[in-house]
Amino acid sequence: MATTSHSAALAETGTTGAQGPVGKSGGGKKKGAGRQLHAGRFTYAVLIVFTIGSLFPLVWTAIAASRNNTRLAQTPPPFWFGGNLFKNLEIAWTDANMGSALLNTTIVAGSIALGTVLFSTLAGFAFAKLRFRFKNLLLLLVIGTMMVPPQLSVVPLYMLVAELEWTDQLQAVILPTLVSAFGVFFMRQYLIGALPSELVEAARVDGASSLRVVWHVVFPAARPAMAVLGMLTFVMAWNDFFWPIIALTQNGSPTVQVALTGLGRGYIPDQSVIMAGALLGTLPLLIAFVLFGKHIVGGIMQGAVKG
Amino acid sequence: MTSSDARIAAPARKGGAALPRAGGPAGGGAAPGGAPDPREDRRRARRSRWYRRDVRWSPYAFIAPFFVFFLAFGLFPLLYTGWASLHRVELTAPTDMEWVGLKNFARLMGDDFFWNALKNTLTIGLLSTVPQLLIALGVAHLLNYKLRGSMFFRVAVLTPYATSVAAAALVFVLLFGRDYGMINWALGLVGIDPVDWQNGTLSSQIAVSTIVIWRWTGYNALIYLAAMQAIPADLYESAALDGASRWQQFVHVTIPSLRPTILFTVVVSTIGATQLFGEPLLFNGNAGATGGGDHQFQTLGLYLYEQGWVNLHLGRASAIAWTMFLILLIIGAVNWLVGRRLRKNA
Numbered sequence: 001m002a003t004t005s006h007s008a009a010l011a012e013t014g015t016t017g018a019q020g021p022v023g024k025s026g027g028g029k030k031k032g033a034g035r036q037l038h039a040g041r042f043t044y045a046v047l048i049v050f051t052i053g054s055l056f057p058l059v060w061t062a063i064a065a066s067r068n069n070t071r072l073a074q075t076p077p078p079f080w081f082g083g084n085l086f087k088n089l090e091i092a093w094t095d096a097n098m099g100s101a102l103l104n105t106t107i108v109a110g111s112i113a114l115g116t117v118l119f120s121t122l123a124g125f126a127f128a129k130l131r132f133r134f135k136n137l138l139l140l141l142v143i144g145t146m147m148v149p150p151q152l153s154v155v156p157l158y159m160l161v162a163e164l165e166w167t168d169q170l171q172a173v174i175l176p177t178l179v180s181a182f183g184v185f186f187m188r189q190y191l192i193g194a195l196p197s198e199l200v201e202a203a204r205v206d207g208a209s210s211l212r213v214v215w216h217v218v219f220p221a222a223r224p225a226m227a228v229l230g231m232l233t234f235v236m237a238w239n240d241f242f243w244p245i246i247a248l249t250q251n252g253s254p255t256v257q258v259a260l261t262g263l264g265r266g267y268i269p270d271q272s273v274i275m276a277g278a279l280l281g282t283l284p285l286l287i288a289f290v291l292f293g294k295h296i297v298g299g300i301m302q303g304a305v306k307g
Numbered sequence: 308m309t310s311s312d313a314r315i316a317a318p319a320r321k322g323g324a325a326l327p328r329a330g331g332p333a334g335g336g337a338a339p340g341g342a343p344d345p346r347e348d349r350r351r352a353r354r355s356r357w358y359r360r361d362v363r364w365s366p367y368a369f370i371a372p373f374f375v376f377f378l379a380f381g382l383f384p385l386l387y388t389g390w391a392s393l394h395r396v397e398l399t400a401p402t403d404m405e406w407v408g409l410k411n412f413a414r415l416m417g418d419d420f421f422w423n424a425l426k427n428t429l430t431i432g433l434l435s436t437v438p439q440l441l442i443a444l445g446v447a448h449l450l451n452y453k454l455r456g457s458m459f460f461r462v463a464v465l466t467p468y469a470t471s472v473a474a475a476a477l478v479f480v481l482l483f484g485r486d487y488g489m490i491n492w493a494l495g496l497v498g499i500d501p502v503d504w505q506n507g508t509l510s511s512q513i514a515v516s517t518i519v520i521w522r523w524t525g526y527n528a529l530i531y532l533a534a535m536q537a538i539p540a541d542l543y544e545s546a547a548l549d550g551a552s553r554w555q556q557f558v559h560v561t562i563p564s565l566r567p568t569i570l571f572t573v574v575v576s577t578i579g580a581t582q583l584f585g586e587p588l589l590f591n592g593n594a595g596a597t598g599g600g601d602h603q604f605q606t607l608g609l610y611l612y613e614q615g616w617v618n619l620h621l622g623r624a625s626a627i628a629w630t631m632f633l634i635l636l637i638i639g640a641v642n643w644l645v646g647r648r649l650r651k652n653a
Contacts, residue, residue: 039452047449050442051463054525058470060489061478072481077489119376122369132366138374145381147574147639149582151611152632153384155391155625158615159401160384176380179373209358210365239471241585242608246616260473261589269593271481278474285469293462300465300526301533 058282065089065276072271088276092263095273096250098280101259106284108173108244108255109237115178116233117226124187125218129200139188146181150242161247168252173244177237183229190225191218228299231292238285256281392625399619411626421627423602424610425634427512431587431606432580435516440572443524444565447531448557461532464525472585475518480590483514508603511590515604518586523579527572534568535561570646577638581631584608607631 039047066085067078092098126132127139157176166172195218203213219226244255250262263277289296392411394404415421450460467475482489483504491501504514538561546556562569583606587598596613598605605613607627615624 037452039449039454043449043452043454047446047454047460050446051460054464054467054521057475057478057482057521058466060482061474064478064481073487075487076492077487119372123373126366126369130366130369132363135366138370142373142377145377145385147578147635148381148385149578149631149635151582151584151608152388152628153381154388154611155396155615155621155628156384156387157380158398159391159396159621162401175376178380179376181377181381184373204362207358210361210368214369235469239469239473241472242582242612246612257471257473260471260477261593274477275481278477282470282474285471286466289462289466289469293465294458297458297461297465297529300529301536 058286061275061279061282064272065279067272069270069272084272085276088272089280091270091273092277092280096259096263096277097254098256098259098277101254101256102280102284104170104253105238105255105257105281108170109234111174112177112237113230113234115174116180116183117230119179120183120187120229121218121222121226122214123184124191125195125214125222127184127188128191129195129197142181142184146185154243154246157243158246166247168248170253172247173240173255176243177240180233183233186229187222187225191222194225195221225302227295228302231288231296232299234288235285235296388625388628391622392629394622396621396625397619398616398621401621404622407622411623412630414623415626415630420602420605420610421630424598424605424607427598427602427604428581428583428606428608431512431516431519431583431604432577434512435519435583436573436576436580438516439520439524440527440569440576442520443527443572444531444569446524446528447535448561450528450532451535461529464528466525467522468526470522472518472522473589475522476586476589479514479518479521480592483517483590505590506600506603508601511599511604515583515586515590518590519580519583523576527576530572531565531568534565538564566649567646570642570649574639574642577642578635581635581638582608584612588612607634 062085063078063081064072065088067082068084068088071078071082123142127135127142153176161167161172199217199221200213203217208216239257240255241257244258245261248254248258250258254262260274260277260281263274391404393406393408395407395410396404446464450457450464454460483491485491485501485503485505488504490504495501502510504510542560542564543556546560551559587604587606587609588596590604591597591599594600596605596609596617598609608631611624611627611631614620614627
């Protein structure tokens with residue numbers, strides 16, 4: 001698979017610049033990595049094995065997608081690419097209506113990411129820097145519901161969607177996930193540290209209205225965290241499965257994940273076509289990972305420390 | 308509060324006019340007397356009133372979008388699930404609700420499939436969470452060395468996280484195939500007989516857990532790595548001075564410093580395990596939501612789906628949802644107690 005080698009190249013160029021405390025060695029004693037010991041051969045060996053384990057199922061998805069059903073029903077299983085990749089991709093594309101599914105998923109994940117970032121930044125700013133009544137109570141409510149699984153609200157949501165006749169329409173999957181408690185908490189934690197209160201005060205003293213403060217002070221300060229939250233939300237929304245499979249059907253306007261479940265039905269399912277579909281559904285995010293992987297990694301690590 | 312309002316409102320004449328809808332409901336003028344130009348004074352008073360209002364109400368405007376959606380699609384459904392669980396509701400006529408009291412719950416308690424699903428959820432939860440977090444800890448430790456290509460490794464271990472449940476489950480179904488799967492082929496190389504990964508109870512649960520482990524280990528490793536990098540270096544230095552080996556440093560410095568992070572990942576993974584749905588659904592191929600022919604890998608999440616959207620009993624599905632909630636609360640309480648215990652001992 002071409003993607004992996006690209007990602008390797010990208011990551012390699014990425015490492016030449018300093019990133020993370022490990023890269024920036026020789027700094028002060030107090031700050032910096034817990035340990036800066038050079039990795040031995042054993043470390044590399046184990047990490048390479050783990051990396052192969054992480055990438056292999058994806059590579060093999062592409063290998064299986066380039067074969068046919070007969071070859072997949074033989075031992076030993078194929079370890080290298082065959083010649084059927086484009087044929088299978090084409091069948092998967094038409095059978096599962098992948099074009100519109102990919103478009104639907106892009107609209108859904110894009111809207112959710114946009115809404116989550118915007119509303120989380122506004123609310124996160126209010127919780128981080130502004131004073132208002134019931135602030136702590138409301139924040140507690142946000143944190144308390146952060147961990148509630150979607151199963152708990154799925155029945156009423158379904159009734160609501162049925163009542164509004166939204167079944168099979170994209171707003172049925174966009175609106176319920178348009179805001180996220182995690183996002184609010186994430187932005188609050190970030191802005192507490194990244195946005196100096198004096199800056200907000202100063203803008204206020206200069207006579208800026210709240211909207212101007214948000215636009216000229218809060219958004220610029222929050223930009224890195226907004227990007228991270230946007231990427232994480234996009235990935236999550238792209239891969240969401242439980243609610244879409246309830247609210248959307250394969251014949252209506254499915255997201256990629258819903259469309260995938262309908263692939264290769266029939267008496268003998270064609271596994272190579274199913275794999276081609278899986279590849280199509282994963283490829284956009286893999287490309288995003290090649291391009292932005294460094295930032296996504298940074299975002300997860302940053303969120304881990306702050307959260 | 309008032310004093311800061313006044314301070315903010317006072318010099319408001321510089322850039323304030325930029326806001327087009329600054330008019331607001333300007334009431335009777337309580338303009339301060341003594342100024343030479345009364346009109347200028349009134350404008351200033353109006354502006355300062357607007358500013359006071361802006362300062363007071365804008366926080367609510369900022370949190371409003373979140374809370375509107377949150378109430379409509381988060382809190383209300385959460386509570387309404389409880390209400391629906393006390394009713395007989397069919398998927399075909401979701402507005403037709405018939406009060407049945409606790410009958411759904413009583414039925415659940417007497418339902419073998421429920422207990423089976425609960426047991427499977429716990430087993431798969433343990434099988435997936437424990438190895439996942441242990442491996443993640445080890446990988447994070449290795450990633451914390453000074454590495455060539457460290458960013459490559461970090462992105463690579465995170466790639467499974469970018470793979471959807473659906474895509475991952477579909478490829479693992481093939482890899483775990485009984486007759487032609489690669490895993491049985493590899494086991495055959497070392498002389499192990501083919502395992503029926505789909506139909507065996509423990510074997511199918513191991514297979515489903517493997518999908519979870521594959522998708523989330525790298526993600527957890529990065530979270531541990533972030534926490535490890537925040538450990539002050541002098542802790543290791545003094546440990547080394549005391550003659551601690553690398554392994555002893557890992558056990559006595561790294562692990563204790565990671566306690567809050569470990570607890571966090573345990574909580575998140577546990578919640579994820581409780582709601583496990585896509586992996587067991589798709590590991591069954593196209594054979595429906597039973598979680599295998601004998602329900603051998605049907606989880607609570609899958610059972611809920613089967614009751615609600617295959618058997619069309621939304622009331623019963625709601626009862627399962629609230630039972631799951633109860634289980635989560637118990638797990639949360641246990642986690643909290645363990646966490647407090649650990650903190651006391653630390």
